[in-house]
Structure formats: C-alpha cells, structure tokens
Amino acid sequence: MGAWLHxxxxxxxxxxxxxxxxxxxxxVLGFVTYAIYFERKVIxxxxxxxxPNRVGPLGMLQTVADIFKLLIKEDTIxxxxxRLLFVLAPILCYVPAFTVxxxxxxxxxxxxxxxxxxxxxxxxxxxxxxxxxVLGGWASNNKYALLGGMRSAAQMISYEVPLVISVVGVILxxxxxNLRDIxxxxxxxxxxxxxxLPQIIGFVVFLIAAVSELNRTPFDLPEAESxxxxxxxxxxxGFRFAFFMLSExxxxxxxxxxxxxxxxxxxxAPAPFLDFVPGIIWFLLKFAFIVFFLFWIRATFPRIxxxxxxxxxxxxxxPVSLLNVFLTAGYLELFVK
Amino acid sequence: MNGLVQGLGxxxxxxxxxxxxxxxxxxxxxxxDRFRGIQHxxxxxxxxxxxxxxxxxxxxxxxxxxxxxDPTKKVKVIDTFDINFEICILCDLCTEVCPTEAIVMTNHxxxxxxSRDDLFKDVQWLTDNNTLVRQDNNNIxxxxxxxxx
Amino acid sequence: xxxxEELLLNVGPQHPSTHGVFRIVVKLDGEVITEATPVMGYLHxxxxxLAEQLNYTQIIPYTDRMDYVSAMTNNYVLVHAVExxxxxxxxxxxxxxxxxxxxxxxxxxxxxxxxxxxxDIGAMSPFLYxxxxxxxxxxxxxxxxxxxxxYNYMRVGGVKWDAPPGWLDKVRDFIPYMKGKxxxxxxxxxxxxxxxxxxxxxxxxxxATAINYxxxxxxxxxxxxxxxxxxxxxxxxxxxxxxxxxxxxNGDCYDRYVIRLEEIRQSLRILEQALEQMPSGGETMGKVxxxxxxxxxxxxxxxxSPRGEIGCHIVSKGKAEPYRLKFRRPSFVxxxxxxxxxxxxxxTNLITILGGVDIVVGEVDC
Numbered sequence: 001m002g003a004w005l006h007x008x009x010x011x012x013x014x015x016x017x018x019x020x021x022x023x024x025x026x027x028v029l030g031f032v033t034y035a036i037y038f039e040r041k042v043i044x045x046x047x048x049x050x051x052p053n054r055v056g057p058l059g060m061l062q063t064v065a066d067i068f069k070l071l072i073k074e075d076t077i078x079x080x081x082x083r084l085l086f087v088l089a090p091i092l093c094y095v096p097a098f099t100v101x102x103x104x105x106x107x108x109x110x111x112x113x114x115x116x117x118x119x120x121x122x123x124x125x126x127x128x129x130x131x132x133x134v135l136g137g138w139a140s141n142n143k144y145a146l147l148g149g150m151r152s153a154a155q156m157i158s159y160e161v162p163l164v165i166s167v168v169g170v171i172l173x174x175x176x177x178n179l180r181d182i183x184x185x186x187x188x189x190x191x192x193x194x195x196x197l198p199q200i201i202g203f204v205v206f207l208i209a210a211v212s213e214l215n216r217t218p219f220d221l222p223e224a225e226s227x228x229x230x231x232x233x234x235x236x237x238g239f240r241f242a243f244f245m246l247s248e249x250x251x252x253x254x255x256x257x258x259x260x261x262x263x264x265x266x267x268x269a270p271a272p273f274l275d276f277v278p279g280i281i282w283f284l285l286k287f288a289f290i291v292f293f294l295f296w297i298r299a300t301f302p303r304i305x306x307x308x309x310x311x312x313x314x315x316x317x318x319p320v321s322l323l324n325v326f327l328t329a330g331y332l333e334l335f336v337k
Numbered sequence: 338m339n340g341l342v343q344g345l346g347x348x349x350x351x352x353x354x355x356x357x358x359x360x361x362x363x364x365x366x367x368x369x370d371r372f373r374g375i376q377h378x379x380x381x382x383x384x385x386x387x388x389x390x391x392x393x394x395x396x397x398x399x400x401x402x403x404x405x406x407d408p409t410k411k412v413k414v415i416d417t418f419d420i421n422f423e424i425c426i427l428c429d430l431c432t433e434v435c436p437t438e439a440i441v442m443t444n445h446x447x448x449x450x451x452s453r454d455d456l457f458k459d460v461q462w463l464t465d466n467n468t469l470v471r472q473d474n475n476n477i478x479x480x481x482x483x484x485x486x
Numbered sequence: 487x488x489x490x491e492e493l494l495l496n497v498g499p500q501h502p503s504t505h506g507v508f509r510i511v512v513k514l515d516g517e518v519i520t521e522a523t524p525v526m527g528y529l530h531x532x533x534x535x536l537a538e539q540l541n542y543t544q545i546i547p548y549t550d551r552m553d554y555v556s557a558m559t560n561n562y563v564l565v566h567a568v569e570x571x572x573x574x575x576x577x578x579x580x581x582x583x584x585x586x587x588x589x590x591x592x593x594x595x596x597x598x599x600x601x602x603x604x605x606d607i608g609a610m611s612p613f614l615y616x617x618x619x620x621x622x623x624x625x626x627x628x629x630x631x632x633x634x635x636x637y638n639y640m641r642v643g644g645v646k647w648d649a650p651p652g653w654l655d656k657v658r659d660f661i662p663y664m665k666g667k668x669x670x671x672x673x674x675x676x677x678x679x680x681x682x683x684x685x686x687x688x689x690x691x692x693x694a695t696a697i698n699y700x701x702x703x704x705x706x707x708x709x710x711x712x713x714x715x716x717x718x719x720x721x722x723x724x725x726x727x728x729x730x731x732x733x734x735x736n737g738d739c740y741d742r743y744v745i746r747l748e749e750i751r752q753s754l755r756i757l758e759q760a761l762e763q764m765p766s767g768g769e770t771m772g773k774v775x776x777x778x779x780x781x782x783x784x785x786x787x788x789x790x791s792p793r794g795e796i797g798c799h800i801v802s803k804g805k806a807e808p809y810r811l812k813f814r815r816p817s818f819v820x821x822x823x824x825x826x827x828x829x830x831x832x833x834t835n836l837i838t839i840l841g842g843v844d845i846v847v848g849e850v851d852c
Contacts (some may be wrong), residue, residue, distance in 0.1 A: 013535070023435045042352070042613075043610070045352040045353070045356070045612065046348040046349070046351050046352045046611055046617055047351070047611045047614040047615075048351055048354065048355075048356050048358070049356060049357075049358050050356050050358055050616055089608070105691065143493055143495050144495075146493075147495075147517065147833065151517075217608065217609075218608065218680050220608070224608065224834075225502055226502050226503040226605060226606045226608060227503065227609070227833055227834055227836075227837050228833075228838055229501060229502060256722040274816055283556060296345060296348065296349065297345075298610075299348050299610065299611050300341075300344045300345050300347075300348045300609070300611060300674070301341065301344065301608075301609060301678065301680055302604060302609035302675075302678065302680050302681045303607060303608025303609075303680075303684075304606040304680050304683070304684070304833060305683070305684055305832070305834045306517060307832065308683055308684075336407070338679065339677065340676075340677030340678045340679050340681075340682070341678060341680070343673045343674070343677055344673065344674045344675065344677075344678050346673070347670055347674040348611055348674070351611075351615075353626070357618045357621070368628065369628055369629040369632070369650075371628075371629065371630070371631065371632035371647065371649075372628065372633075373632040392543070392544065393544075394540055394544040394545075394548065396682050409744070418731050426547055426548035426551075426636065427633070427648075428546075428636070428638045429632060429633075429638055430543065430544065430638075433646070442632070461820050467623055471632075472494070475646065475647060476676045477641070477646065477771055
C-alpha cells in the first residue's frame with residue numbers, strides 16, 4: 001500500500017488512495033461502534049450488570065441506535081455562542097484524530113504511510129485536538145464548558161511532554177522515528193525482546209500519559225461529570241457532540257495501536273514457536289488488551305484532582321521520563337557501542 | 338500502587354461473578370405479601386363509616402353513601418368511592434383503620450399513565466382490581482378490635 | 487499585572503453532584519472559590535406546617551419523606567417524642583424490632599452515602615456495589631413493612647408489623663455477608679491512592695468550630711468529639727449493647743469516610759447482639775388510648791440518625807394534632823459550615839466536601 005505513495009500522483013492513484021481512505025474510515029467507524037459497545041459491556045460486567053442487551057442480538061446494535069439518535073437530534077447552537085468556532089471545533093477535533101492513524105503499521109505488509117518521522121507526526125498532530133477542545137469550550141459561552149476547556153488545555157500540554165519524552169528511549173534503542181523500523185527492532189522471537197521490558201520506566205510513563213491524553217478516567221477532568229456536568233461539550237448536541245465522542249474513541253484506537261507498536265512488539269509473536277499465527281492476529285490481540293485495559297481502569301478508579309494532575313505530570317512523570325532517556329543513553333554508550 | 342492493583346483485582350473478579358440485575362418489564366417482580374400496592378375495594382363489606390377518608394394524610398379518598406335499598410336495615414351502603422392516585426402515597430393507613438376490611442392492599446404497583454385522568458380510580462376500577470390481594474391486613478387501627486392483633 | 491475577572495458559577499439546582507435539588511452559587515477565581523452561598527429550599531414541602539393539620543398517626547408517613555434515605559430513624563424520632571409526652575410503655579419485642587430496623591437503616595443509609603460519594607469522586611463501580619448490598623436491606627424492609635423506601639412502619643406505642651416468619655434469620659444471614667462485602671469495599675476503594683489523595687486533609691475543621699456550628703454525627707465525631715446519642719443519651723435499648731463510637735483526629739473528609747465505614751461495622755455488631763437478646767415472642771403494640779392526645783406541654787427528643795442528631799420538638803395543646811411540630815434536621819444544620827469550608831478550595835474540592843458532609847436534600851428543605 002505504501003508503494004502508491006511513492007509513485008507519482010496520477011488521477012487513478014489519487015482515486016485509489018482516496019478509496020482506501022474511505023474503506024479505512026469505515027473500519028475505524030466500525031471499531032468505534034464496537035469499542036463503545038464493548039466498553040459498556042465490560043464496565044457493565046464489572047459493575048454486576050449485563051450491559052446493553054436490548055437492541056439487536058446481545059445488544060450489538062445499541063451503539064448504532066445511539067449514533068442514529070444523535071444524527072436525528074436537533075442541532076442546537078446557543079444564541080450567544082461564537083458560531084464559527086462552535087461549528088469548527090468538532091471538525092478540528094476529529095480531523096487530526098483520523099489523520100494520525102495514517103502512520104500506524106499493522107503488519108509487515110499492511111501499513112499506509114511509511115513516514116520516517118512517524119512518531120513526531122503523531123505527536124504533532126494529536127496536539128491539534130487540544131486546540132479544538134479549548135475552542136469548543138470557549139465558543140460555547142458556558143462557564144462549565146470554559147472550565148472544562150481550560151482544564152483540557154492545561155492537562156494536554158503538561159502530558160504531551162512526558163508522553164513524547166517517554167518514547168525517546170524507544171527511539172534510542174531502535175535508532176529510528178519510523179514506526180515500522182521500531183517494530184522491526186523488536187524482532188527477536190521472544191516477548192522479552194519487546195520494548196516494554198527494557199523500557200519499563202518509559203512504558204509506565206507512556207501508559208499514564210496516554211490515558212491522560214485520552215481524557216479518560218482517572219484523568220477525565222475536562223468532562224468530569226460530577227464537577228463540570230459535561231465539561232467542554234456541555235452545550236453540544238446531536239452530530240457535533242457525536243464528533244467529539246468519535247474523536248475520543250479514534251484516539252483510543254490510535255493510542256492502543258501506538259502502544260502495541262512502540263512497546264509490545266507490533267505484529268511479532270511472543271515466542272518463536274507461535275510464529276505460525278499470522279502477525280495481524282498478534283497485533284489485534286495486543287491492541288485489544290490495551291483497549292480492555294483502558295476500560296478496566298475506567299471501571300475501577302476515581303478521578304484525580306486538577307492540582308494533583310499537574311503535580312504528577314511535571315514533578316513525577318517528566319523527571320522520570322528524562323531519567324529514562326539518560327539511563328537508556330548510558331546503557332547504549334557503555335554496553336552496546 | 339498496591340491499593341490501585343487491589344482495586345483492579347476486585348473489578349476483574351466482579352466481571353465474571355453473578356450479575357444482580359433483573360429483566361424487570363419482561364419478568365414481573367413479585368412483591369412480598371405485605372407489599373402496599375394499589376388498593377382493592379369490596380363494596381359489599383363497606384359500612385360507609387368514613388374512617389378511611391378521615392385517616393388519609395393526603396385526603397385522596399372521597400366517598401359517599403346512600404340509604405340501604407333494604408328498608409329494614411339502617412346501615413348505609415356505598416355509592417361512590419374514589420381514590421386519586423395522583424396524591425395517594427400508599428401509606429397503608431386506610432386499610433389499617435377499616436373495621437370490615439372493605440379496603441385492602443394488593444401487590445400491584447404499576448400506576449404510570451399518560452394522562453392524569455387515568456390516575457383517578459373509581460369504585461368499579463377498584464373493585465375489579467381483585468388479583469394479588471394482600472392476605473394479612475393487620476388492621477391494628479380499626480375501631481372494633483383495637484390493640485395489637 | 488494580569489487583570490483577572492471572577493467567575494460567578496451557579497452550581498445546581500440541577501447538577502449531578504448536589505444530591506438532589508440543592509444549589510450553591512460560587513465565585514471563582516480561576517478554579518479557586520472565593521465565596522460560596524448555599525441556596526436551599528428547592529425541595530421544601532412544608533412538612534412542619536402540614537403536620538399541624540394532621541393527627542400523630544398521619545404525620546408518620548410524612549416523616550418517611552423527610553430523610554428518604556433513612557426513613558426508619560425519622561419514624562422513630564416522631565413516635566418517640568409522642569410516647570415521651572404520653573408516658574407510654576412500649577413492649578420489649580416492639581422496641582427490639584425498632585432497634586433492628588434502625589440499625590439496618592443506618593447501614594443502608596451509609597451504603598448510599600458511600601456509593602454516591604465515590605460517584606462524586608469519579609469512580610462509578612462502588613455505587614453499584616453499594617446498591618447491590620443495600621438492595622438486600624431494602625428487600626428485608628419490603629417484606630417487613632410492605633414498602634421499599636417509605637416504610638411507615640412505626641406507630642405510637644409500637645410497630646405496625648411483627649417480623650414475618652424467617653425474617654430475623656435473613657437479618658442474621660445478612661451480618662456475615664455484609665462483613666465480607668465491607669472487606670471488598672476496603673480492597674476496592676479504601677486503599678486506592680488516588681482516592682486517598684483526593685480526600686486526605688480536605689475540608690478540615692477543628693472540634694471547636696464543629697461544636698460552634700452545631701454539627702453532629704460523623705461530621706462532629708471526625709474532629710474527635712465523642713458524641714453519639716446512642717451512648718451519650720441512650721434511648722431505645724442502646725444501653726444494653728456493646729459497641730464503639732469511631733472517632734477521628736483530623737476532622738477531614740478522610741476521617742469522615744473512615745468513621746462512616748466503621749459505623750457500618752458497629753451497627754452489624756449491635757444487630758448481632760440484638761438478635762441474640764431479642765425475646766422470641768410478645769406483643770408489638772403497647773396499650774395505647776384510642777385517640778392519641780398528648781397532654782398539653784412541650785417535648786424535645788433527639789436520637790442519632792445516620793446523618794447526626796435528629797430531634798423532634800412537639801408543642802401540644804392536648805389535641806389530636808400538634809400545635810407546632812419542629813424537626814431538627816441534621817442535614818440542614820451540618821450544611822451551615824459549607825460557606826466557611828469552601829473558601830479557598832477548588833471546584834473539585836467543592837464536590838468532595840459537599841459529598842463528605844452527607845446531606846439528603848429532602849431533609850435539608852423538609
């Protein structure tokens with residue numbers, strides 16, 4: 001697939017690339033639909049309930065019905081809202097969420113853009129969504145939304161830093177920013193060749209910062225429903241609200257995929273004798289485990305406080321991730337070189 | 338860190354444990370015998386003593402009597418008997434004071450309606466509401482017996 | 487210097503964490519509260535005024551609706567006041583039944599508090615765990631009195647119903663079950679570092695402040711003041727049982743949390759002893775005159791509800807209806823410290839502190 005990108009752009013190539021993007025969009029939408037379904041099921045089971053079970057067999061069509069409801073709902077814009085920004089914010093939130101998916105490799109053969117600065121591309125684009133959340137909170141002309149938006153800005157900026165620095169160790173080990181090369185560097189046959197063990201500090205920091213970037217429990221401060229009602233999207237309804245939710249779940253997809261690629265060995269099997277199983281299965285299994293882990297955390301933990309969040313980000317995660325960079329560099333200098 | 342991990346263990350264990358929800362509208366909920374549901378009224382037993390209307394804390398019972406069709410008997414018979422379920426709080430006091438157990442509780446509790454008019458139940462409706470009637474009414478407040486049962 | 491404007495934020499009456507229709511108007515500087523004004527009365531139903539037209543039996547269902555999370559203690563404070571005025575003798579069996587339902591109610595009420603407090607803090611699951619266990623108590627009450635929330639169970643002179651066959655055994659089985667569940671709660675929440683960081687040292691006040699504001703219940707005991715009416719002024723049969731009054735030291739939300747969970751354990755202890763000592767039979771209604779007309783005069787009785795000291799002040803003119811009926815509602819009194827506590831706290835701590843006070847809006851507004 002990456003081959004097309006290197007060819008000169010002709011009309012037929014452009015159409016093929018576009019069609020692939022559309023197909024991929026539907027794959028992602030399908031993921032979001034069933035991620036929400038499984039989130040509700042998993043959290044339901046953990047809360048001694050059975051979760052959605054009325055719409056369709058086993059409630060499989062529940063999310064479809066929910067999305068349909070959002071589509072046909074009245075689209076309200078508060079009279080005193082800043083119309084342009086209010087309309088722009090959900091789009092601005094979703095577009096980067098979808099574009100970051102371009103660099104993620106699924107198997108050796110299956111990938112879209114083979115970018116040599118893939119990781120930087122991801123970090124840079126995902127920062128734009130923060131802007132959309134602040135804009136949405138500001139444009140709503142609602143005090144709760146504003147507080148949610150400001151919290152989101154503070155939170156995402158402070159967690160972007162440890163998030164990126166925590167992967168520097170991985171970059172040092174594999175010597176590349178290209179996500180495919182990073183996965184290749186983890187090949188060795190056994191699961192201890194994956195980055196999560198040699199980079200255990202980076203892995204933990206990355207996970208914490210990633211959950212925070214996703215605005216999910218225990219870091220769901222921008223939309224803390226017990227404090228800020230619904231946070232930045234309190235005034236959004238119908239399809240615009242759906243776009244915010246959609247981008248949140250697309251980021252769940254992105255982060256789960258990124259964690260798999262960076263730390264869990266991508267498509268590699270955990271042991272050499274398991275190599276007969278196709279790589280995509282291993283990728284999906286690891287991916288599904290990360291997604292499940294996010295749901296599991298949400299069912300268990302309470303929410304952290306704003307000042308503690310900032311303290312954790314700047315005083316703990318940042319120094320620890322810097323330390324990880326130095327440790328990795330020292331290890332490489334002393335033992336590998 | 339230990340606390341966080343323990344918490345994760347509890348939720349993981351709950352995930353596979355028995356669920357506690359019931360599928361209520363599909364399977365009706367059976368209430369215990371003493372349950373205080375919508376009243377059942379038995380006109381033949383009523384002696385029009387007005388006790389129930391007097392004890393009602395929300396004044397939701399209105400009743401009228403008429404002279405007995407049998408001229409040899411002095412006691413009145415019930416003519417109209419209405420309960421307004423907009424304000425009835427199902428507190429059980431009317432059945433508690435009724436000396437003849439003409440008004441008793443049932444185990445029915447589904448009262449929701451689309452119109453407020455539907456919540457005004459007359460003697461016919463209350464008489465027909467004759468299923469799942471409470472067995473033990475324990476009318477400790479009734480004047481004839483008095484004291485504990 | 488940067489010019490900052492203060493933000494006037496209206497929290498409630500429709501807000502997920504005000505536990506009903508309670509409203510606080512806060513002035514915010516950034517996320518820090520500079521002034522907080524509670525506005526109450528959105529659930530006012532005029533219970534005390536209504537009571538002046540009702541006879542004493544008719545008032546009982548109204549008390550159910552005051553603190554709807556703990557209806558049994560409300561029932562008790564009213565009938566206890568009337569019985570004190572009339573000098574009535576209550577059969578032992580009836581008094582034991584009252585005590586058992588009141589302690590069960592205390593557990594159920596604390597479970598509601600525990601679940602909703604964690605919901606305020608942002609954890610969803612504990613709420614459903616607590617309601618699973620509360621459901622058992624509610625079902626027991628349903629079997630006993632025929633209602634799940636508004637029991638209307640006690641009467642002047644006794645209780646309406648004796649325990650149905652097998653009911654006491656179910657209560658007996660509940661005690662070890664609940665003890666096990668409390669251990670599960672501790673595992674799930676009490677050691678959680680995020681939770682502890684959220685509540686430790688938040689909403690602190692000292693004993694003198696607590697007494698000056700008239701706080702009671704766990705809100706008072708968290709400062710170390712040993713004041714539980716079950717021990718200090720034993721009513722009902724509480725002087726027959728052995729139990730401890732859990733006390734705090736720091737007067738913060740964490741102490742209140744620990745005290746309430748410990749009170750569930752102590753209630754289970756009382757229940758164990760009560761089931762042991764309970765007479766196997768006997769009347770459940772004492773000898774009560776046909777018309778309940780307390781002699782002219784005044785009486786104030788107080789008991790320990792799950793939220794603190796609930797009192798009932800009756801002024802009687804010798805009629806079937808009270809001349810004036812006044813309830814001292816612990817939620818209302820405990821809430822008065824809120825404007826003082828909230829200044830200087832963040833928006834997040836507002837929810838933590840408000841939840842920690844444990845109010846029931848039906849009782850605040852009455």
